[in-house]
Amino acid sequence: MRQFGLIGYPLSHSFSQGFFSEKFKFENILDAQYLNYPIPSINDFAQLWETNNNLIGLNVTIPYKKEVIPFLQYPSTVVQSIGACNCIRKYNGALYGYNTDVIGFEKSLLPFLKVHHTHALILGTGGAAAAVEWVMKKLNIQYQFVSRSNGINCISYEALNKDIISTHTLIINTSPVGMYPNVNEAPALPYDDITKQHHLYDLIYNPSETLFLRKGKAKGATIQNGLDMLHIQAEESWKIWTADKPLEQ
Numbered sequence: 001m002r003q004f005g006l007i008g009y010p011l012s013h014s015f016s017q018g019f020f021s022e023k024f025k026f027e028n029i030l031d032a033q034y035l036n037y038p039i040p041s042i043n044d045f046a047q048l049w050e051t052n053n054n055l056i057g058l059n060v061t062i063p064y065k066k067e068v069i070p071f072l073q074y075p076s077t078v079v080q081s082i083g084a085c086n087c088i089r090k091y092n093g094a095l096y097g098y099n100t101d102v103i104g105f106e107k108s109l110l111p112f113l114k115v116h117h118t119h120a121l122i123l124g125t126g127g128a129a130a131a132v133e134w135v136m137k138k139l140n141i142q143y144q145f146v147s148r149s150n151g152i153n154c155i156s157y158e159a160l161n162k163d164i165i166s167t168h169t170l171i172i173n174t175s176p177v178g179m180y181p182n183v184n185e186a187p188a189l190p191y192d193d194i195t196k197q198h199h200l201y202d203l204i205y206n207p208s209e210t211l212f213l214r215k216g217k218a219k220g221a222t223i224q225n226g227l228d229m230l231h232i233q234a235e236e237s238w239k240i241w242t243a244d245k246p247l248e249q
Helices: 016-026 042-050 077-082 101-112 127-138 162-167 211-218 227-242
Strands: 002-007 032-037 055-060 087-091 094-098 119-123 142-147 154-156 170-173 199-202 222-224
Touching (some): 002 016, 016 032, 016 227, 055 227, 077 094, 077 127, 094 227, 101 199, 101 222, 119 127, 119 162, 127 142, 199 211, 211 222
Parallel strands (some): 002 032, 002 055, 119 170, 142 154, 199 222
Antiparallel strands (some): 055 087, 087 094
16 A cells, blocks of 8 residues: 655644545545654654655645755755755655645646736745745745744834835735634734735635635735645645656756
8 A cells, every 4th residue: 555644743734634535535546545644853754754664755744844854865956945845755765855835836826916916925934935935036026024023034024014015915924823723813914004906825724714814805805725725736746756756846
């Protein structure tokens, strides 16, 4: 039985196991299973492979997208560039690392982009934010990181004002703020300055409409969650795991 799965901690928010279980059932894939591996420490990563001989591929979620990279023998060009990995394939005893978040985010965002979406705010500075940054560069969209405190190339939420919000009409939440079960939380934005020119994208998909998105919708903004991105990146992961040989990325 070919074995695939997801590592992260905790994994109560994840839909990946259900997605792949349904995929295997619908496509009559009888020799594969997808399991959750909620490892409490990255130090458990190596043992996971040692105790699961049939493990071929893993997805990686919070908080290990950066921490898994030292374990990879062959990180892709994108992984090396952005410092985040969310898909791993084992091939001939070696671990190959990829980032399918990049593909999933770009393909899911494109249908919503308008000509005035030339500047973006990226909320958060983790592994998912790095994938978003990669896409912003590719699409030639200027961007600004926002976090709880000022840093290199990053401003604090307290620094946000009407001028910044009005010029940055694309706002992407890559942080876990608002994720189940903390559904009553939202990034600390001046939501009164959001307009119908804005598009709010929340990488969170549970709940399907976060407080961040609800607040934006109330001001007339278009909104989307991360479910399409999840589906796209999951299918890309499957392509990586089942290709005849490791793919280049």
